[in-house]
Amino acid sequence: MSAFDTTSKGQGSGAATGGSLATITNSGSTNTPGYTLVIHSDGSGSLSYTQKGKTHFGTYQDKTFPAGTFAIQQLHTALQAVGDVSKIPHHGCLKSASFGTSTTITYQGKTSSDLTCLGSQDARSHLDLKDMVQQMLAKIK
Numbered sequence: 001m002s003a004f005d006t007t008s009k010g011q012g013s014g015a016a017t018g019g020s021l022a023t024i025t026n027s028g029s030t031n032t033p034g035y036t037l038v039i040h041s042d043g044s045g046s047l048s049y050t051q052k053g054k055t056h057f058g059t060y061q062d063k064t065f066p067a068g069t070f071a072i073q074q075l076h077t078a079l080q081a082v083g084d085v086s087k088i089p090h091h092g093c094l095k096s097a098s099f100g101t102s103t104t105i106t107y108q109g110k111t112s113s114d115l116t117c118l119g120s121q122d123a124r125s126h127l128d129l130k131d132m133v134q135q136m137l138a139k140i141k
Contacts, residue, residue: 019040019041020038020039020040020041021039021040021041021072021075021076021079021107022038022039022075022079022105022106022107023036023037023038023039023105023106023107024036024037024039024103024104024105024106024133024136024137025037025103025104025105025106025111026101026102026103026137027101027102027103028050028051028101029096029098029099029100029101030097030098030099031098031099032058032060032101033049033050033051033060034049034050034051034101035047035048035049035050035060035140036048037136037137037140039070039072039075039136040067040072041072042067042068042072043067043068043069043070043071043072044064044065044066044067044068044069044070045064045065045069045070045140046062046063046064046065047062047063047064047065047140048062049061049062063140065139065140069139070136070139071132071135071136074132075132075136078125078128078129078132079105079107079129081125081128081129082125082126082129084108084110085105085106085107085108085110085111085112085129086110086111086112086113088112088113088115088118088122088126088129089113089118089122089126090113090114090117091113091117091118091119092114092117093114093116093117095116101116102114102116103115103116103133103137105129105133112129115129115130115133116130118130
């Protein structure tokens with residue numbers, strides 16, 4: 001078992017080459033479907049949309065990403081610095097009814113609050129994780 005393998009009872013192994021490291025979930029909005037990005041310990045990933053196909057605002061198809069796509073060493077380091085992601089503070093923040101989304105990360109069976117609501121008052125480790133998640137999500141577009 002690698003240092004990144006978080007597969008345990010209740011969590012399936014993601015890719016054939018390694019278990020899942022973390023899952024990033026976006027709620028979607030009125031104009032875009034939500035999605036789930038599972039990042040595996042080999043840097044591969046799988047993206048699943050809640051609504052597939054062509055919509056008024058674009059076409060959304062599930063995707064897979066090969067090993068090495070995502071910077072898992074940096075993500076793992078950021079996750080270790082945070083520890084229990086469920087303890088990331090929930091501030092709530094104002095969002096557009098049409099365009100506002102929430103983004104969370106699940107790690108070791110625990111889910112964070114909405115990372116998009118974190119701000120300068122939050123711990124550096126939480127902000128680093130938010131930045132890392134944003135970098136990962138930039139790769140799926």
